[in-house]
Amino acid sequence: MNDMRVVERDVDINELKMKARDVDVFYGDIHAIKNVDVDIEDKTVTAFIGPSGCGKSTFLRCLNRMNDTIDICRVTGTITLDNEDIYDPKVDPVQLRAKVGMVFQKPNPFPKSIYDNVAYGPRIHGLSSNKADLDQIVERSLRRAALWNEAKDRLNEPGTGLSGGQQQRLCIARAVATNPEVLLMDEPCSALDPIATAQVEELIDELRSQYSVVIVTHSMQQAARVSQKTAFFHLGELVEFGETGHIFTNPDDPRTESYITGRIG
Amino acid sequence: MTDAAANAPILPRTTSLYELDARTVRRNRSEKRFRLYGLAAVMLGILALILLLVSILSNGASSFRQTYLTIPVTLSAERLDPSGNRDPAEMARVTTFGYLPVIAQSLIDFVAAEGIETDLNPQQFAGMISGEAPAQVRQRVLNNPDLVGQTVQLQVLVGGRIDGFFKGRVSMSSAARDSNVSPEQLLLAQALADNGAMVTRFNWRFVTAPDASDNRPEAAGLGVAIIGSVYMMLVVLFLALPIGVAASIYLEEFAPKNRLTDVIEVNISNLAAVPSIVFGILGLAIFINFAGLPQSAPIVGGLVLTLMTLPTIIIATRASLRAVPPSIRAAALGLGASKMQSVFHHVLPLAAPGILTGTIIGLAQALGETAPLLLIGMVAFVREYPAAPLEGFFDPASALPVQVYNWTQRSDPAFVERASGAIIVLLVFLIFMNAMAVMLRRRFERRW
Ligand SMILES: Nc1ncnc2c1ncn2[C@@H]1O[C@H](COP(=O)(O)OP(=O)(O)OP(=O)(O)O)[C@@H](O)[C@H]1O
Ligand SMILES: [Mg+2]
Numbered sequence: 247m248n249d250m251r252v253v254e255r256d257v258d259i260n261e262l263k264m265k266a267r268d269v270d271v272f273y274g275d276i277h278a279i280k281n282v283d284v285d286i287e288d289k290t291v292t293a294f295i296g297p298s299g300c301g302k303s304t305f306l307r308c309l310n311r312m313n314d315t316i317d318i319c320r321v322t323g324t325i326t327l328d329n330e331d332i333y334d335p336k337v338d339p340v341q342l343r344a345k346v347g348m349v350f351q352k353p354n355p356f357p358k359s360i361y362d363n364v365a366y367g368p369r370i371h372g373l374s375s376n377k378a379d380l381d382q383i384v385e386r387s388l389r390r391a392a393l394w395n396e397a398k399d400r401l402n403e404p405g406t407g408l409s410g411g412q413q414q415r416l417c418i419a420r421a422v423a424t425n426p427e428v429l430l431m432d433e434p435c436s437a438l439d440p441i442a443t444a445q446v447e448e449l450i451d452e453l454r455s456q457y458s459v460v461i462v463t464h465s466m467q468q469a470a471r472v473s474q475k476t477a478f479f480h481l482g483e484l485v486e487f488g489e490t491g492h493i494f495t496n497p498d499d500p501r502t503e504s505y506i507t508g509r510i511g
Numbered sequence: 512m513t514d515a516a517a518n519a520p521i522l523p524r525t526t527s528l529y530e531l532d533a534r535t536v537r538r539n540r541s542e543k544r545f546r547l548y549g550l551a552a553v554m555l556g557i558l559a560l561i562l563l564l565v566s567i568l569s570n571g572a573s574s575f576r577q578t579y580l581t582i583p584v585t586l587s588a589e590r591l592d593p594s595g596n597r598d599p600a601e602m603a604r605v606t607t608f609g610y611l612p613v614i615a616q617s618l619i620d621f622v623a624a625e626g627i628e629t630d631l632n633p634q635q636f637a638g639m640i641s642g643e644a645p646a647q648v649r650q651r652v653l654n655n656p657d658l659v660g661q662t663v664q665l666q667v668l669v670g671g672r673i674d675g676f677f678k679g680r681v682s683m684s685s686a687a688r689d690s691n692v693s694p695e696q697l698l699l700a701q702a703l704a705d706n707g708a709m710v711t712r713f714n715w716r717f718v719t720a721p722d723a724s725d726n727r728p729e730a731a732g733l734g735v736a737i738i739g740s741v742y743m744m745l746v747v748l749f750l751a752l753p754i755g756v757a758a759s760i761y762l763e764e765f766a767p768k769n770r771l772t773d774v775i776e777v778n779i780s781n782l783a784a785v786p787s788i789v790f791g792i793l794g795l796a797i798f799i800n801f802a803g804l805p806q807s808a809p810i811v812g813g814l815v816l817t818l819m820t821l822p823t824i825i826i827a828t829r830a831s832l833r834a835v836p837p838s839i840r841a842a843a844l845g846l847g848a849s850k851m852q853s854v855f856h857h858v859l860p861l862a863a864p865g866i867l868t869g870t871i872i873g874l875a876q877a878l879g880e881t882a883p884l885l886l887i888g889m890v891a892f893v894r895e896y897p898a899a900p901l902e903g904f905f906d907p908a909s910a911l912p913v914q915v916y917n918w919t920q921r922s923d924p925a926f927v928e929r930a931s932g933a934i935i936v937l938l939v940f941l942i943f944m945n946a947m948a949v950m951l952r953r954r955f956e957r958r959w
Contacts, residue, residue: 310845312841312844312845315840315841315844317767317768340844340847340848340849340850341847342847343844343845343846343847344846344847345847347845347846347847348845350838350841350842350845352838354836354838354839354841354842355842356839356842356843356857357839357861366843366846366848366856367846367847370846370847370848370852370856371847417842420842420846421845421846424846424847
């Protein structure tokens with residue numbers, strides 16, 4: 247199984263996890279996403295890059311229907327998860343979000359204890375049958391988010407009492423704890439120091455063995471390091487989407503090249 | 512920006528930091544002035560508060576003290592039980608008026624036995640005793656017919672004027688002008704006080720006893736009014752809090768933002784500004800005339816006050832719901848929590864301190880409200896305690912603020928003391944509720 251995966255990755259025949267076609271997003275009259283097609287493969291890290299305000303977060307939020315919570319936001323086009331249309335009227339977004347987890351751009355821990363923060367998802371989804379089980383999930387999640395060593399002695403202290411970077415890792419642990427199939431991460435490392443960043447990148451790489459991960463980042467190096475696929479957004483359009491190696495070494499579009507080399511942004 | 516301004520050369524600083532320039536001096540002066548204004552405003556407020564408290568306390572504190580006469584009373588059998596068979600049903604035929612001479616005679620005998628000199632006639636002796644005393648003695652005798660024929664040490668209320676004499680409200684000179692009391696009676700009262708038979712002491716009766724008629728201020732108490740107010744607060748709490756919170760949660764978290772909800776929102780704010788007497792008229796029309804609920808019952812008062820309190824609670828609740836950062840909701844939803852889970856697990860607990868504070872402020876407002884209660888008949892003179900909940904909610908009762916209003920309308924100056932005392936009780940309740948609001952707030956407050 248393990249070596250299979252390596253082979254799969256190398257020849258790039260991973261299954262399609264999510265598929266977006268002709269997606270447009272409007273905030274009232276603002277056309278924030280213009281006719282975007284993206285394929286998100288299983289067991290793959292997909293990076294979204296692009297200048298600030300180009301719609302990366304907006305598109306990310308379409309993938310777990312968090313845009314539904316914004317009144318003025320309107321999404322058209324089709325997005326599928328395992329070939330099921332997630333915008334189908336039959337779909338309950340709550341059920342979708344349990345499968346497509348999210349880490350937000352700004353750390354937003356609940357004002358509860360660190361333990362309760364991580365345990366919340368497993369609790370509401372009934373992922374654990376007893377306390378010992380839950381303890382184990384919490385520990386594993388915190389370990390994966392590289393927070394265990396700092397948090398293990400203060401599990402009952404409020405999550406809001408952590409530093410910004412620790413809070414962000416707590417949010418990652420919280421998202422991982424629910425066992426999502428797809429994990430959306432909006433600039434998860436923007437508040438982290440290089441060591442924690444490396445740990446989170448390691449986590450992302452590890453998560454790739456089971457899930458597909460979509461990460462928004464402003465760091466070209468990070469995108470190059472962790473992702474297999476990269477999508478470059480510019481002014482709401484998807485300019486280029488393809489193999490990370492290809493995008494970073496030999497982009498097809500001149501706009502991609504100027505962004506990567508730091509000329510627009 | 513014009514090109515000229517953009518291109519203007521940046522000149523090096525020429526002034527010293529040690530010298531204040533004119534603008535700084537002016538700015539500092541105006542700041543100082545503003546601080547003085549603020550301080551003056553605060554002082555004025557504190558002064559008004561102190562004056563209010565001093566006047567109420569100096570007027571009302573004495574209502575918690577009451578003058579009693581303790582003498583041996585001979586409950587003569589031929590007067591109180593003419594048939595002689597100790598049957599309470601037959602003894603009940605002797606009315607309160609039959610008891611007054613018995614007590615008065617005992618007082619005369621006591622004064623004579625103690626060797627106190629006085630030339631009062633029996634009627635004047637009787638006039639020193641409260642009109643309430645015979646009724647109390649009668650009640651006691653009817654409860655325990657064996658007392659008849661015995662001489663028992665009894666403690667009886669003295670009249671309002673005599674009580675006022677010991678509290679400094681009535682003086683010899685005012686008694687000379689007063690048809691209800693004579694200086695000789697006061698002299699005797701003083702002698703009895705020196706003797707130890709007449710004492711003025713702290714007594715809970717003011718808080719527990721029911722109201723009394725116009726000419727017995729010494730017996731008037733707040734018992735029925737307090738029970739009525741507490742019942743009404745219970746009705747308000749159990750109706751306004753759930754309804755208000757449910758309405759706010761729906762409006763704030765679930766309702767689509769459209770014209771209709773805008774209209775509702777504006778109307779709720781308007782409702783908060785409606786004069787309270789209008790709610791009284793509404794209550795009279797709907798709850799009493801249409802629904803047929805009894806007049807002057809706490810349930811009706813509670814319903815009217817609920818209508819009045821709802822907007823306050825809704826506004827406070829919505830404000831505290833809105834103060835919960837949207838990122839908390841997003842975090843919960845992002846984890847696959849339903850809207851309801853996100854509200855009840857995360858938003859509501861964070862909003863709870865604000866909601867509780869709003870509720871208690873609303874309750875405190877309702878507790879002090881008088882006008883609407885006047886319209887639904889809560890001014891009635893009620894001497895019977897209402898029963899225990901729930902049927903007690905339908906019994907006639909009074910309410911604290913209405914009792915204050917009621918007493919200030921009465922002619923006997925002793926009721927001024929009673930009204931101020933009632934205000935003190937009302938204030939104690941309000942302070943207690945506010946303290947509770949602060950405490951709950953501290954307890955539940957969480958930072959994020
Ligand atoms: N809630 C909203 N209401 C209205 N407009 C919005 C909203 N959220 C985003 N937008 C607009 O949509 C566009 C894309 O925003 P988005 O947040 O997706 O950018 P981004 O690529 O994530 O930027 P950044 O890198 O700074 O996070 C912007 O022009 C923004 O103003
Ligand atoms: Mg963003």
